[in-house]
Amino acid sequence: MSIVAWDVRGLGNRDIVRALKDVISKLYGSFYVDPQGLASGLALWWIADVQIGVIRESSNFIDVSVSVTGEEGWFFTFIYGLPYREEKHQFWKNLSSLGNDHFSRWCVLGDTNIISNQSEKEGGNSVDNSQIGWFYEFLDSTRLLDLPIKGGTFTWSNMRCDDEAIVEKLDRILISNEWSLKFPKAIEILEAAIASDHNPIVLLLEGLKKEGKKSLNLNHDGSLKMIALLKLERLGTIRFLVPAQMSLLRSLRPLDLE
Numbered sequence: 434m435s436i437v438a439w440d441v442r443g444l445g446n447r448d449i450v451r452a453l454k455d456v457i458s459k460l461y462g463s464f465y466v467d468p469q470g471l472a473s474g475l476a477l478w479w480i481a482d483v484q485i486g487v488i489r490e491s492s493n494f495i496d497v498s499v500s501v502t503g504e505e506g507w508f509f510t511f512i513y514g515l516p517y518r519e520e521k522h523q524f525w526k527n528l529s530s531l532g533n534d535h536f537s538r539w540c541v542l543g544d545t546n547i548i549s550n551q552s553e554k555e556g557g558n559s560v561d562n563s564q565i566g567w568f569y570e571f572l573d574s575t576r577l578l579d580l581p582i583k584g585g586t587f588t589w590s591n592m593r594c595d596d597e598a599i600v601e602k603l604d605r606i607l608i609s610n611e612w613s614l615k616f617p618k619a620i621e622i623l624e625a626a627i628a629s630d631h632n633p634i635v636l637l638l639e640g641l642k643k644e645g646k647k648s649l650n651l652n653h654d655g656s657l658k659m660i661a662l663l664k665l666e667r668l669g670t671i672r673f674l675v676p677a678q679m680s681l682l683r684s685l686r687p688l689d690l691e
Contacts, residue, residue, distance in 0.1 A: 434501075434637075434638040434639060434658050435635055435636065435637050435638070435657050435658065436509070436542070436635070436636040436638075436657075436658055436659045436660070436661075437456075437624075437633055437634070437635050437636075437657065437659070437660040437661065438511055438542045438543045438544075438604070438606075438633070438634050438636075438660075438661045438663065439629070439631065439632075439633035439634070439660070439661070439662055439663065440513060440543070440544035440589075440603075440604060440629065440631040440663045441629045441631070441633075441662050441663070448627050448628060449627060449628050449629070453662075456657055456660060457478055457660070459480070459657075460478040460479060460480055460657075460660070461478075461479065461480055461481040462478065462479045462480075462481070462483075462485055463476070463477065463478045463479075464476070464477045464485070464487055464490075464495065464497075465477075466490050466491070466492060466495060468492075469492050474492075475490070475492070475493075475494075475495055475511070475513065475661070475662070475663055476661065476662045477495050477497070477511060477659065477660070477661045477662075478659065478660050478661075479658060479659040479660075480657070480658050480659075482501060482502055483499060483500075483501055483658050483659065484499070484500045484501070484502075484506075485497050485499060485659075486498040486499075488508075488534075489531075493512060493513050493514070493515060493524065494510055494511060494512040494513070494528070494543075495510070495511045495661065496508070496509075496510045496531055497509050497510075497511075498535075499659075501658075505538075505615075506538070507535075507538040507539070507540065507612060507615065508534075508535040508538055508539045508540070509539075509540050509541075509542065509659075510528070510531060510539070510540070510541045510542075511542060511543050511661040511663065512528065512541060512542070512543040512544065512545065512663070513543055513544050513546070513663040514544055514545040514546030514547055514603075515546060516546050518561070518564065521547065521564055521567060522567045525547075525567050525568060525570065525571040526570075526571075528541070528571060529570075529571050529574045529575055532574070532575040532577075537609060537611045538609065538611050538612055538615065539575070539577065539608070539609045539612060540606065540607065540608050540609070540612055540636070541577060541606070541607040541608075542605070542606040542607070542634065542636060542661075543604065543661065543663050544589075544603055544604045544631060544663050545568070545603055545604065545605055546603055547564055547565075547567070547568045547603065548560060548564075548565070548601055548602055548603065549565060549569070549579065549602075550565065552586075553586070553587070553601060553602035554599070554600070554602075555587070555598075555599070555600050555601075556591075556596075556597075556598050557591075557599040572607070575607075575609070576609060576610065577607040577608060577609055578607065578608055578609070578610065578613065579605055579606075579607055580605070580606040580607065580608050580613075580619065580620070580621045580636075581620075581621065582602075582605070582606075582621045582622075582623050582634070583620055583621065583622055583623065583641070584622050584623035584624070585623040585632070586602055587600035587601055587602050588601070588602050588603055588604035588605075588623060588631060588632045588634060589601045589602070589603040589604065589630055589631050589632075590626070590630055591630065592630050603631070604631060604632065604634045605621075605634070606621045606634060606636055616638045616639075618638070618639050618640035619636060619637065619638050619639075619640070620636075620637050620640055620641055621634055621635070621636055621637075622634070622635040622636075622637060622641065
């Protein structure tokens, strides 16, 4: 069973659209958070044998309960962390409050827009220790663990070269101890980047059965259960392109299986 979270840009790119069509056409359910003003949208799709209950949503997260037939349920929160320093502390405090309901069986995944230490960044200015402190406050209050990543270290690039290059680990998967006991073989895979400045991250609940190709692969071993797209915008004038992009996503809705 695999779950994908991707802070994706460039939905006008043919390779991205092709990759999404290949997997979304096989999925069944969907949920969208439409853009609000200049805020970007979120989208979540899942297969027919997964039961999804949307608990709450905002322009920065979708919080859901998840169950598969015959199994005990658990909780996922797909996030796009706020990028502006003055808003980050409150964002992490608000996200922490979600754990009061379900942190014992909780997984948070997506673009956190924050790094946890200097080793998660190369190039550019030195890290902001205040922001690191806010992130660790969140981890301490929720008791979530940062799942190690396989296939690389950095999930974001400014897509420049040489002295201007900056790379950071902004996307991650956080899990509770109880969740890790339920899925002891779970690993996080860094997928190949394509067009977007972020790499997709893939959560494999049963571990990696075989080494994947170096090209983009959103459906490891045919086990894809859910895919979340975060911060849906195109490069350019956001106020014109975001509505068109969400229209494109809606046109990629899963097949009606009834």
